[in-house]
Amino acid sequence: MHLSQSFAALVTLALTVAATPVVQDTPKITLPFAKHINATGTLNLLAQDQARAKFFKSRSKGQHLAERAGSIPVTNTAVSYTAAVGVGSPATTYNLIVDTGSSNTWVGAGTKYVTTSTSKKSGGSVSVSYGSGSFSGTEYTDQVTLGSLVIPNQSIGVASRSSGFSGVDGILGIGPVDLTEGTVSGLSTVPTVTDNLFKQGTISTEVVAVSFEPTTQETVTNGELTFGGTDSSKFTGSITYTSLTKTSPASDYWGINESITYGSTTILSTTAGIVDTGTTLTLIASDALSKYQKATGATLDNNTGLLRLTTSQFNSLQNLNFNIGGTTFTLTPNAQIWPRSLNTLIGGDSSHVYLIVGDLGSNSGEGLDFINGQTFLERFYSVFDTTNKRLGLATTPFTTATTN
Numbered sequence: 001m002h003l004s005q006s007f008a009a010l011v012t013l014a015l016t017v018a019a020t021p022v023v024q025d026t027p028k029i030t031l032p033f034a035k036h037i038n039a040t041g042t043l044n045l046l047a048q049d050q051a052r053a054k055f056f057k058s059r060s061k062g063q064h065l066a067e068r069a070g071s072i073p074v075t076n077t078a079v080s081y082t083a084a085v086g087v088g089s090p091a092t093t094y095n096l097i098v099d100t101g102s103s104n105t106w107v108g109a110g111t112k113y114v115t116t117s118t119s120k121k122s123g124g125s126v127s128v129s130y131g132s133g134s135f136s137g138t139e140y141t142d143q144v145t146l147g148s149l150v151i152p153n154q155s156i157g158v159a160s161r162s163s164g165f166s167g168v169d170g171i172l173g174i175g176p177v178d179l180t181e182g183t184v185s186g187l188s189t190v191p192t193v194t195d196n197l198f199k200q201g202t203i204s205t206e207v208v209a210v211s212f213e214p215t216t217q218e219t220v221t222n223g224e225l226t227f228g229g230t231d232s233s234k235f236t237g238s239i240t241y242t243s244l245t246k247t248s249p250a251s252d253y254w255g256i257n258e259s260i261t262y263g264s265t266t267i268l269s270t271t272a273g274i275v276d277t278g279t280t281l282t283l284i285a286s287d288a289l290s291k292y293q294k295a296t297g298a299t300l301d302n303n304t305g306l307l308r309l310t311t312s313q314f315n316s317l318q319n320l321n322f323n324i325g326g327t328t329f330t331l332t333p334n335a336q337i338w339p340r341s342l343n344t345l346i347g348g349d350s351s352h353v354y355l356i357v358g359d360l361g362s363n364s365g366e367g368l369d370f371i372n373g374q375t376f377l378e379r380f381y382s383v384f385d386t387t388n389k390r391l392g393l394a395t396t397p398f399t400t401a402t403t404n
Ligand SMILES: *[C@@H]1O[C@H](CO)[C@@H](O)[C@H](O)[C@H]1NC(C)=O
Pocket: 141, 153, 154, 155, 191
């Protein structure tokens, strides 16, 4: 199946739906997006997530300035959530990774940039290094189209060289704007698409909400990105908001405080970490993972790097509770495992049960002790609220689904 075809169909559908008047407190734009698992690339799923985690932490740790400038984290391209983003007029469509952990938007890794009358070379060079891979090129301003929404003057990177990005065209960076510092010559920071939507008055509050759903398919369009508000059809109950953490380096990203318990066992005492759409697994500090491993009886699987359970261990698995902002967000036993029908895609065995909570690669106490990644976000609706400096989470119709 051609992704672009299904995108086109869904964007059309979204436009049709948008034509029906709906009463809302804020204008908002929703953009469907797809999950794609690259079978070749997923063998090193954990390694890619760990490289990203390491990069998140090192960026603020006083590496050489030269190295820090222009550095944003690596994205796990083995499992990517991509949105179809239009650039130019007439627009060329690019499939961009939706990334809350970085903030530059750029194209050209796959489909080449097509200049049109709306393309303006800004004169700046852009260079971004990743934990693994990089891109460099020229910064342009161009018209960017997100579903039915048009941003007339968006600063975007155009890669003349990139590595580590296969099967995607670049990144839609919706992290904090400060992460763009030093990435483009002549600009202190580069406004994100969300910044521009807000500045241009298209959305009245600077909020992006993300809906993921668990899936057992290799490729599926089931995500939804909403700018300027939330989509109440995608969550149940109310949204719990929590202040962004003040603890560095988590505070450079969408960072929050949380604690984790397994049944009644404390796995991680209250500490800072991040919520990130660009990480696939849910990573916790090594010492916390040891406690989780002991409590579940899991063994470390050599092929995948993930914890593995026997069927009887899975049958007695307890809830894993994330305590955030005074509310408990529970990953049920089924939500703690990788979809079994996709085991072989990550180098696993179809008869085994693998846990989606993996090793961050460093011990707790370093200011970024967990990453709630896609596997967490497929169970909870998330709201990235720049205006109120807070992060929201809510349950969804899929929170307790037993699809895995
Ligand atoms: C267009 O965007 C650039 C870079 O963000 C900015 O410097 C410039 O002022 C913008 N121009 C207009 C007309 O909005």
